[in-house]
Amino acid sequence: MATSPATILRNPRQWLGQLPLAFAVAVVAYAIIDGGYIVTVVGFALIYAVFVAGLNIFMGYAGQTSFGQNAFAAIGGYASAVLTATYGWPPLAGIVAGMAGAVVCALLIGMPTLRLKGHYLAMGTLAIGLIVYEIAVEWQSVTNGYMGISGIPPLGIGSWELESDRAQLIFLAIVTALSLWATWRLRQSRFGRALVALSGSEDAARALGINVGRTKLIAFVISAMFASLAGSLLVHIVGFISPEMIGMNMVILAFTMLYVGGIGTTTGPLIGAVVIGLLPEVFRGLKDYQDLVYGTALILILIYAPGGIASLGRLAPKRRAAR
Amino acid sequence: MSILRVDGLTRRFGGLVANNDITFAIPAHGVSAVIGPNGAGKTTLFNMISGFMEPSEGRVTFDGKIITGVRPEEIAARGLVRTFQLTQLFQNLSVLENVKVGCHVRTRAGVFAALTRPAWARREEAETDAKARALIDLVGLSDQTEQLAGVLPYGQQRLLEIARAMATEPRLMLLDEPAAGLNHDETAQLGTLIRRIAAGGTTVLLIEHDMRLVMKTADHIVVLNFGRKIAEGTPAQIQENEDVVEAYLGGVEMLDA
Structure with missing residues (x-):
């Protein structure tokens, strides 16, 4: 929902509702100012925020499932890696090529796969993720297998490169903000309403003239574009790609961020990514107990904020209306 | 002139014949009703008319064109909309957004327009908003505009479903048991609303158990029993029809009410 600053000031509850977002933004701002080790942590979080924002369109708005x-x-990451490191393309061209490839693949994969529903869709998409991982491992002439591809240049346009960590982080923050803005605009549109509608009742959506199959496919393609962009950003920031970077753990991490941040909310992907990105750092001092405390923290968050952190501080009906 | 014709419509589920060679025509104006005891095959008939189920035999003609085998979303685009026996609201959308979804089929903004918001798309969205609010007003839910659909009381959910269906600008609206679960007052209000919608130029075809509502609001009634049409006519004719009285055994008083 659009909220003007004036109404926020008059309504403290809404102001409180934006606290999780304010926290996430503050963390990013602190990292930009501090410029130390936290830059790497927050940088990863922002890349994942883009990935999760795309996942949120398909899973949060349209109510579908994708484990793949x-x-x-991987498509974005390897396209960027191969085109820039091997063929010397500029990073931006690599990113665009990756996204175009992701669109084509999402269309080809989505047309048969999206006929599946519920658990079957989950299994089908899981298979896609596993297959692409195997391709990354086996197609050695292009991907260099487990060894991966190194020497990927940092982001930049022409001869101007984002050399410093801080400049890269600012760039990532801008891309993340644009991504969230795009998902917000989509949600507020005719298209976004159709997505949330079909997640509620496909029969009713069809009876009202919505082409459910095509609408789902478009959502899938859009989320694939976000994923591809995130993959490209990742390899440019790290300067390296290997199959392990785009394996199943990526999906598990993204799911955790989506649910902890708030599935179906606009700001949830950013909040989830920042919180999940920071948690291991916060608990690092606990050494052996780190994983235990991390797991406990996740469970506590999901018990006390079942709608995700983004929906904390709002009344239950209000919270859902703000989706 | 009829807006909807059903010719020899038959639907078998294995050995069960849910609809057996049903033929009737619905007049282009006013309110018509399909009645019949539980299990008479009314919802199966609706599912076939609205494209959710393929008939085993027979055909459906809407507005002069055969729509048998046409997909539900296409049928909606042609101006035939339906509601469901169990309300199928979009629980995660507000009342206003639910009705806006109904406008979907008459608008065209896509993903690109959502991101760039050109002038025509802003205008279209403003029109959608105004139209949705007017329809919410029509069914008397103006106080609930921003409320989530899922939290409305049952009677209001029924009204919202009708408003949402009206947003598709239908020529024919099929209502599947709109009075189910409504109390006496709500049913009376519903009857008034249905008459008002029909007066506005949208033909209404309802499936209904509530005889009082049917006799008061319908101009034309089709009676089904065990999958067959057993009678057709005006409320007065139906009330005098012996086959109908027999099918409703013990329901005589209800018909007289």
């Missing part, structure tokens, strides 16, 4: 989004991150 890593496939599209």
Whole structure:
């Protein structure tokens, strides 16, 4: 929902509702100012925020399931890696080529796969993620297998490169903001309403004249574009790609961020990515107990904020209306 | 002139014949009703008319064109909309957004327009908003505009479903048991609303159990029993029809009410 600053000031509850977002933004701002080790942590979080924002369109808005989004991150990541490192393309061209490839693959994969529903869709998409991972391992002439591809240049346009960590982080912050803005605009549109509608009742959506199959496919393609973009950003920031970077763990991490941040909310992907990105750093001092405390923290968050952190501080009906 | 014709419509489920060679025509104006005891095959008939189920035999003609085998979303685009026996609201959308979804089929903004918001798309969205609010007003839910659909009381959910269907600008609206679960007052209001919609130029075809509502609001009634049409006519004719009285055994008083 669009909220003008004036109404926010008059309504403290809404102001409180934006606290999680304010926290996430503050963390990003602190990282930009501090410029130390936290830059790497927040940088990863922002890349994942883009990935999760795309996943949110397909899973949060349209109510579908995809365990195979890593496939599209792989397409973006390897396209960028091969085109820039091997063929010397500029990073931007590599990113665009990756996204175009992701669109084509999402269309080809989505047309048969999206006929599946519920658990079957989950299984089908899971298979896609696993297949692409195997391709990354086996197609050695292009991907260099487990060894991966190194020497990927940092982001930049022409001869101007984002050399410093801080400049890269600012760039990532801008891309993330644009991504969230795009998902917000989509949600507020005729298209976004159709997505949330079909997640509620496909029969009713069809009876009202919505082409459910095509609408789902478009959502899938859009989420694949976000995933591809995130994959490209990742390899340019790290300067390296290997199959492990785009494996199943990517999907698990993204799911955690989506649910902890708030599935179906606009700001949830950013909040989830920042919180999940920071948690291991916060608990690092606990050494052996780190994973235990991390797991406990996740469970506590999901018990006390079942709608995700983004929906904390709002009344239950309000919270859902703000989707 | 009829807006909807059903010719020899038959639907078998294995050995069960849910609809057996049903033929009737619905007049282009006013309110018509399909009645019949539980299990008479009314919802199967609706599912075939609205494209959700393929008939085993027979055909459906809407507005002079055969629509048998046409997909539901295409049928909606042609101006035939339906509601469901169990309300199928979009629970995660507000009342206003639910009705806006109904406008979907008459608008065209896509993903690109959503991102760039050109002038025509802003205008279209403003028109959608105004139209949705007017329809919410028509069914008397103006106080609930921003409320989530899922939290409305049952009677209001029924009204919202009708408003949402009206947003598709239908020529014919099929209502599947709109009075189910409504109390006496709500049913009376519903009857008034249905008459008002028909007066506005949208033909209404309802499936209904509530005889009082049917006799008061319908101009034309088709009676089904065990998958067959057993009678057709005006409320007065139906009330005098012996086959109908027999099918409703013990329902005589209800018909007289």
